[in-house]
Each structure stands twice: as C-alpha cells, then as structure tokens.
C-alpha cells in the first residue's frame with residue numbers, strides 16, 4: 001500500500017507474456033495496475049508462438065537451458081513447470097504436455113493463452129492502454145513517472161519493465177546493457193553440401209565444432225533450407241554457433257560405422273550404381289548428396305558421410321525469423337527472486353528485457369511468465 005489506504009499503483013511497460021503475467025499477479029495482490037503497450041493491442045507476439053499453438057513451458061525446464069543459469073536458478077527452483085501449469089489452471093487454462101515435455105494449451109491455440117491472461121487481468125481491474133510507447137522512465141519523489149512517445153504521462157509507485165528484447169529503457173537510470181543480437185534463428189551454411197536438399201527433414205545428432213572441439217551437441221530434427229538449416233535443432237544450435245564453426249551430422253543414429261559399412265557392402269550385390277545404390281535409405285536427394293560428399297559409392301566413404309556429414313556455418317540465417325533477442329539489461333543489478341533493481345528500488349525488469357535467453361521448447365515463455373509473476377507479486381507488496 002502507498003501512504004494512507006491508497007492502493008499501490010503499478011505501471012507495467014509492455015503487454016507481452018511477461019507484462020500480462022506481472023499485471024495479473026499485481027492486480028491479484030490488490031494493486032492498481034495499468035499496462036502501457038506500444039502496439040494497438042496486447043499479446044500480439046504470444047499469438048505467433050509455437051506455430052500458433054504456444055509452447056508455454058517445458059516439464060524439463062532447468063537453469064542449464066538458459067544463458068545465465070546462476071541468475072535464473074533461484075526463481076526456477078521455486079517456480080518450475082508445475083507451478084506455472086498450476087497458475088494457468090487457476091486462471092482457467094487447461095494444458096497438455098507432449099512426449100517431449102513441451103506444455104501447450106489443450107485447445108492447441110495460442111489465442112487461448114492470451115484470452116485467459118486478458119480475462120484474468122480484467123477481472124483484477126487491470127487497465128490496458130494501447131498505442132502507448134514508453135519513451136522514458138523517470139524517478140519522481142518516491143515513485144516514478146513514465147512518459148510515452150504519444151505525449152502521455154503516467155505516475156506510479158512501482159514500474160515493471162517488460163518491453164521484450166531490443167529496448168534499453170533502463171539505461172538512463174544507470175542500468176548496464178549487454179548488446180542485443182538475434183538468437184534462436186536458422187543457420188546459414190556453405191551451399192554446396194545442402195544443394196538440392198531444401199524442404200527435406202532429417203532426424204540426426206548434430207555436433208557443433210570449433211577448432212576441432214565440440215562446443216555443443218544435441219539430437220532432433222533438422223530442416224534443410226536453400227540457405228542452410230532450420231527447425232528446432234538448428235535454433236538450439238544457433239545459441240552457440242559462430243561463423244566458421246562446423247556442424248557434424250550423424251544421419252543414422254541407430255547404426256554404428258562398422259555395421260553400416262557391412263550393410264552397404266551387402267547392398268553392393270544388388271549391382272545398383274551411384275545414388276540408386278542407396279534407394280530406400282534416405283530421400284533420393286539426400287542419397288545423391290551423400291554420394292557427392294563421399295566422392296562415389298565406396299561403402300567406407302559412404303558410411304563416413306552418413307555418420308559425419310559436414311556443413312560449415314556462415315552465420316545466422318534469416319534474423320527476422322529469430323525467436324528471441326540475446327542481450328538486454330545486465331542481470332547482476334537485479335534480485336533474482338523478485339526481479340527488483342538493486343540500483344533503483346521499486347523498479348523491476350522481466351522476461352526478454354533482461355539479458356536472459358533460453359533454448360527452444362517453452363523455456364523462453366516459461367522465463368517470461370515466471371519472472372513476470374514474481375515481479376508483479378513483489379511490486380504490489
């Protein structure tokens with residue numbers, strides 16, 4: 001509460017995943033909450049998440065899936081996947097979990113997630129003000145004034161910055177920023193090894209190598225594109241990849257080199273030449289690429305190409321398709337449990353506005369929701 005019996009006034013800057021969660025939590029704790037949103041409606045990005053299905057969390061969510069594990073660990077320790085699923089159940093969202101631990105709304109539509117958040121916010125008296133882009137956050141006595149580009153001026157006791165990646169609203173208040181760059185985006189690779197493969201998917205293990213050393217490895221599905229590779233596995237690799245790195249793909253996880261070579265020797269008796277000799281192993285266009293990489297149909301060379309198919313990374317693919325922004329407000333200036341600034345009491349920063357990014361599969365939305373709820377609760381106290 002502010003002085004006397006007045007309700008705490010909380011201004012939330014940005015009505016995305018983190019901001020809506022913060023507003024619901026603060027409103028639920030009896031604060032008077034406004035959301036200032038620069039777009040003409042809140043939650044636009046949420047509607048695009050998970051290919052329109054919104055992968056909102058993950059059963060396996062843990063600090064190792066983020067760029068700053070030490071900072072996210074305390075909050076994830078108290079607010080993991082079950083807690084988030086319970087929160088959504090409490091505001092009326094039925095969720096389901098797929099075989100890989102990814103949590104989605106039962107309806108399979110991201111719009112349901114936005115709908116329940118907006119309903120819960122409205123029920124708690126939260127006011128949405130759209131087409132209001134915060135341009136400055138200034139200290140004013142013991143509180144704050146938020147000025148918008150449109151000329152608006154809003155006073156608040158507490159401010160929660162949930163403006164996503166790419167804005168440095170807190171710099172004038174003394175907060176350091178880690179430079180922004182795209183993350184979780186497709187990868188551009190040397191065109192020769194992927195010639196003719198665009199549109200094909202492979203299940204594989206991918207090892208990312210730098211100077212002969214493995215930097216990161218994971219298994220999953222890769223989608224070949226005309227410029228390189230995309231798909232969940234490529235997005236996860238992009239968090240670690242640098243131009244000049246090599247990707248070594250094991251395209252036949254279930255078979256080791258010796259057994260594979262034996263099988264390929266046996267197929268020789270069919271007397272088929274070139275890529276025809278591999279009919280039925282992969283898609284025809286992949287068989288052709290393997291024969292090209294092996295320099296012919298020698299079983300040893302073909303087995304090697306299948307177990308260690310090399311692509312050189314040239315850089316990020318289409319950065320407009322990046323799912324998150326790396327960089328943001330440096331985390332050491334924030335309390336990891338409440339997300340309150342250590343420099344400016346009463347100021348909070350959540351979600352992607354902080355220098356936090358996570359792997360694919362619900363990690364980024366989990367962080368946005370968990371940090372938003374924690375900040376909202378604390379701001380209303």
Ligand SMILES: Cc1cc2nc3c(=O)[nH]c(=O)nc-3n(C[C@H](O)[C@H](O)[C@H](O)COP(=O)(O)OP(=O)(O)OC[C@H]3O[C@@H](n4cnc5c(N)ncnc54)[C@H](O)[C@@H]3O)c2cc1C
Nearest residue numbers: 014016017018038049050055134163164351352362364365
């Ligand atoms: C295509 C796509 C698919 C994705 N799918 C998934 C997925 O399935 N699972 C997952 O975990 N993550 C996914 N992500 C990532 C996830 O959407 C983000 O990590 C998450 O939305 C971050 O939440 P946020 O609230 O911090 O920021 P945002 O959701 O980006 O919200 C920020 C809000 O602030 C507003 N804003 C910005 N500046 C200002 C300002 N100055 N004043 C007022 N308002 C402002 C913006 O308009 C926006 O509404 C996906 C991302 C994309 C692009």
